[in-house]
Amino acid sequence: MLGGLLGALVLNVVHSAAKRFDSKAPEVDKVGEEAMKKTVRFAGFKPPKGNALVAATFGADVASNAMLYTLIGYGSQNNLLLKGALLGTLVGVATLTIPEQAGLNAEPIKKTDRTKLMTVAWYVIGGIAAGMAMKAMGKK
Numbered sequence: 001m002l003g004g005l006l007g008a009l010v011l012n013v014v015h016s017a018a019k020r021f022d023s024k025a026p027e028v029d030k031v032g033e034e035a036m037k038k039t040v041r042f043a044g045f046k047p048p049k050g051n052a053l054v055a056a057t058f059g060a061d062v063a064s065n066a067m068l069y070t071l072i073g074y075g076s077q078n079n080l081l082l083k084g085a086l087l088g089t090l091v092g093v094a095t096l097t098i099p100e101q102a103g104l105n106a107e108p109i110k111k112t113d114r115t116k117l118m119t120v121a122w123y124v125i126g127g128i129a130a131g132m133a134m135k136a137m138g139k140k
Contacts, residue, residue, distance in 0.1 A: 025118055071087060077135075
């Protein structure tokens with residue numbers, strides 16, 4: 001699980017840093033905040049606002065991505081980097097397709113073709129980071 005968590009943290013650092021330097025960078029956090037509000041409302045509660053919404057979304061994002069990236073370590077310990085890259089690609093493509101199917105505004109992650117490419121690339125980077133962490137931990 002630690003390797004998955006490290007991959008999720010790398011993913012979030014890359015997302016946050018890219019937004020500061022590139023106006024076309026994906027804003028997955030905006031989609032996540034919309035999803036958080038809709039989910040909490042659907043459950044019959046009042047959604048958080050401001051910093052509480054940001055924190056809740058960040059926590060849910062890190063936890064869900066950590067669980068996904070943990071899948072890299074299941075089965076054979078061979079090809080962890082390749083498994084990380086493939087899982088990252090799958091999750092990145094899903095990130096581009098699922099929001100609209102769930103009734104969410106996907107514009108923050110689909111602004112331009114470059115934005116879409118970055119969306120997938122950041123998940124690949126997270127997957128590779130998770131695979132590298134798992135590989136390093138496996139050698140000890």
